[in-house]
Amino acid sequence: MGAPSDDRQQVNQASISYRQYSGEQDLPIVMHLVDNELSEPYSIFTYRYFLHYWPKLCFLAFSGDKPVGVVICKLDRHREQAMRGYVAMLVVDKLCRGKGVGSELVRKSIQAMIEGKCEEVALEAEVTNQGALKLYQGLGFIRDKRLHRYYLNGVDAYRLKLLLPLSEGQESAPTA
Numbered sequence: 001m002g003a004p005s006d007d008r009q010q011v012n013q014a015s016i017s018y019r020q021y022s023g024e025q026d027l028p029i030v031m032h033l034v035d036n037e038l039s040e041p042y043s044i045f046t047y048r049y050f051l052h053y054w055p056k057l058c059f060l061a062f063s064g065d066k067p068v069g070v071v072i073c074k075l076d077r078h079r080e081q082a083m084r085g086y087v088a089m090l091v092v093d094k095l096c097r098g099k100g101v102g103s104e105l106v107r108k109s110i111q112a113m114i115e116g117k118c119e120e121v122a123l124e125a126e127v128t129n130q131g132a133l134k135l136y137q138g139l140g141f142i143r144d145k146r147l148h149r150y151y152l153n154g155v156d157a158y159r160l161k162l163l164l165p166l167s168e169g170q171e172s173a174p175t176a
């Protein structure tokens with residue numbers, strides 16, 4: 001008898017490709033991925049808010065032609081001179097998890113934030129979300145605060161932070 005078939009094994013890690021969000025035509029792909037996997041429901045206005053203002057901070061992952069992951073972020077001025085990034089949504093299709101796809105999506109968004117002179121990145125994750133906590137810890141994020149009953153389902157969140165050293169030539173302009 002042959003080995004039982006397992007869809008996970010059929011996903012070839014080397015076949016995963018990544019690209020930036022390319023416009024409104026990607027919106028249904030993004031919404032489908034996120035709506036299937038996250039516990040919080042989002043309206044189309046929330047997606048449009050992030051994707052309209054920060055399209056360059058959204059990355060998609062594909063296994064062949066199939067969309068398998070997405071990260072959505074923003075980048076705002078924080079205090080007078082600093083830029084702060086925020087990871088709003090991160091999702092990987094169940095069949096592609098544990099292969100580094102989520103980490104690679106976040107790495108790509110952090111790289112894009114660094115190009116936007118970002119000094120720190122923040123996000124929230126459920127205290128029970130072992131996968132997300134492990135992923136972000138692996139990328140250097142630290143636990144900043146515990147937020148009581150942060151989610152609609154009553155679960156607490158950790159606020160996670162990553163401090164980024166500004167590279168040479170990217171320092172904030174000195175105040176007058």
Ligand SMILES: CC(C)(COP(=O)(O)OP(=O)(O)OC[C@H]1O[C@@H](n2cnc3c(N)ncnc32)[C@H](O)[C@@H]1OP(=O)(O)O)[C@@H](O)C(=O)NCCC(=O)NCCS
Nearest residue numbers: 090091092097098099100101102103125130131132134135
């Ligand atoms: C969280 C999520 C994005 C992780 O994606 P992924 O592609 O499986 O993550 P990676 O393969 O890059 O894993 C990164 C690390 O986390 C670990 N990890 C991933 N999922 C894990 C789990 N469920 N339990 C324990 N560790 C886990 C991996 O082993 C890996 O550790 P390593 O670097 O020591 O090998 C994915 O599980 C997901 O989409 N979950 C549902 C949505 C969600 O929770 N999003 C995050 C909201 S904050």
